[in-house]
Amino acid sequence: MKDSYILPAAADMHVHLRDGDMLKAVVPTIRNGGVDTVYVMPNLVPPVTTIAAALEYKKRLQDVDSSINYLMTLYLHETITPDVVREAKKAGIAGIKSYPAGVTTNSSSGVVSYEPFYPVFEAMQEVGLVLNLHGEVPSDKKDVTILNAESKFLPTLKDLHRRFPKLKIVLEHTTTADAVEAVRSCGETVVATITAHHLSLLVDDWAGNVYCFCKPVAKTPEDRKKLLDALVNSNGKFFLGTDSAPHDISAKKGKGNAAAGVFTQPFACQYVLSSLEEAIERGDVKDEQVTEGLLRGFLSDWGREFYGVEKATKNILVKKGNATIPESIKDAGVEVVPFRKGETTWSVEWQ
Template sequence: MSFQERFNGLELPASADFHVHLRDGTMMETVTPTIRKGGVDTVYVMPNLVPPLTTPAQSLSYKSRLEAIDPSVTYLMSLYLHPSITPEIIREAKAAGITGVKSYPAGVTTNSAAGVVSYEAFYPVFEEMERQNMILNLHGEKPSGEDITVLNAEERFLPTLKEIHKRFPKLRIILEHCTTAAALKTVMECGPTVAGTITAHHLFLTVDDWASDPFCFCKPVAKLPSDREALLKAAAANSPKIFLGTDSAPHPATAKRGGADGKGKTVAGVFTQPYATQLAVGAFEKAIEKGWLKDNEVTVDVVRGFLGENGRKFYGVPQSESRIVLRKGEEKVVEAFASKGGELEVVPFRRGEPTWSVEWK
C-alpha cells in the first residue's frame, strides 16, 4: 500500500507547532487566522516583537491580542532573553503561566539586535528557570564573523548548548530549528531534558534552494543534502526528543523580494503556518519517493509523534482532543495571503505547488 493510500483520509489529533512567529499589528491580524488552516491548535509563540517581550505583562498583553483574533487556538507564551530578565522576573513569569524564555544570539536573525552576547551573565536566570521548570529555547547559531558564516554558525554553537546543559542538567532546553546532522547528534547525546525542533521547510530544502529563491531563505539556512536526509530520519525516528517547530516567519512580500527601501536586502524567514501539517506530511511522502526514507519507516505513530505528541509531552501540555483528517486531492499552495485592506501580502513556502489538505472534524 502506497503512502498516499495509507494516509489519505487518516484521522489524527490536531498538530502542535512549537515555534511560530505571529508578529503584531496588521501582520498578526493576517497570519493568526491561518494557524488552524495548517491543522494546528496549539502554538508556542516567539517573543521577538519590536520592542521584544521582556516582561510577563507584555507577554500576557500580546496573548490577549492573539486570542481576540482566534480564541480557539492555545497560545503558549515566552519571554525574550534580555539583560532586564532577572530571577525575580522568571518567578513572576512562571506564576503568570508563561512557558519559557527564548534566546537569540545578538544580530543573528530577524529582530535579534537585543539578543545575547554572553550566556554566563544569565546563569542565575537559568538556575531559576531550572528551579521553576521553565523551558529555555535556543536559537543555536554563533554570529557571523572571522571564520563563522551562515553555513557553520549552527555547528559552532553546539559547544555552548553542551556547556549550558552540563551546568544546568535539569533545565529543559530546546535547540530550535536544527539544520545539521551535527546538531541532531548533539541533541541525542544530551540527557532527556534536551530536545530539538525541526521545521517543515528544512525537510525540503538544501543550500541551492535558498541561494536562488528568497522565499526559501531563513536563519539558520538550509544546509547540505546529507543534512536534509538526517533531519528526515530524525523526524521519522519518533524520538521523544524531536518534534515539529515550524519557525513560520511571515514577512511582507516586498521585504522578501529585496525591500521597498532600495537596499536590496532579503529578510530571513519562511512562512509555513497555513500548511504546517500538510508540509510535514508531504515531506515524508517525498522522502519515500526519493528513497531517502523507507516506506515502513513512516508509520502513523511516527507522524502523530512528530506533529504533536512528542512535543506536548516535552512541554507538559495536554494531548489534543481535537481531530483533523488528511486528504490528498487537487489542492495547491496559494500564491499569497493578503491583509484585509490589501496593503500587505505574505507569500507562503512552496507557493503554487500541490499540497496535502487538512479537514477539521
C-alpha cells in the first residue's frame, strides 16, 4: 500500500444518524470520515414508516449539514403497501429496510414473516426500489444464537431472490463466510455491504469490550478473512456500509445489557485502510491486491452505481498514520466513544 491516495469522496451505504441531540452530535462527523453520501437507516423511535416522516427526517439532517447527500429509507412495516412503494419512489426515497423483529436496536416493530410483504416486494421490483435486509433471525428461535443467526437467515435471502429475481437486494453488514458465498451465488441484483469494523474485529474483541459489541457480532478469523477476500475480489458485489451506530456512553456502560452498535462515522475510510494494512501484515490479503482502483470502487463507486447515484464530484486525500482517534466525542449533551479510541489511523483531507 502507498502512504497516500487521492480518492473520490466515499459513499457510506449504511449509517445510523439517530435523532435529536445525537443527530446534532453525529452528523457533523460524516465529512471527517471522507464521506459525502450516506444511506440513512429508518429505525428511529417511532420508526420511519411514512414518506412524510422520511422527508421530515431528511430536513432535520440537512439543517445540521446540507453538504451531505442523504439517501432516505422507509422501515418495512405492515403499513407499507404497493401504493406506498410507488409514491416513495416518486418522492425520491431510495429503499426500504427490513429488520427481523427484535434482533437489534429499535427493531421491535420488525418483520415476523416475509410472505405478507410479497406484493410490496413485487412493487419494489417494478419501480426499482432497493430492499435492505438485516440478515439475521431472532435468537429466540430454536438452536439460534448471535453466532449463527446470520447463517440461519441465508435461506430466506436466497428464497426472496428466487421469488423476485429483478428486485435489488442488499444483504447488510455481512459477517460470515457463509454470507459471502450466499451473495456470490445470487444474481447481479443481490449485493452486500461490509462494515469497517468487521474487517478487523473477532469474537474475542467484543466479548470483552462493549465498544466493539454490535449486531451482527464479529465472528471467527476465517470469517474475517472471507470478508477481506470479498472486499479485494468484489467487482462491485460488495461495498462500504459502515453500520456506524452511535450510543451515548451511558447506554454502553450503564446498568443492564450494553447497547449494540459500533461508532465509526468520523473515521469511516480511515478504518478500512487501517484494516487492510493489518490484513496484509497477517497475510490475509496480498499487498498487490490493494490497488487505487479497488479503494475507489469499494469506498465510493460501486455503492453509487448500485443505487443509481451520481459519481463523486469531490476528492479526498488520505494519508497513512497522521491521525489519532479521540477517546470520545462530546457534543449537544451526549458523549460517544469511537471505535479503536486512542489509536493512530489514516487522516483525511478534502481536496
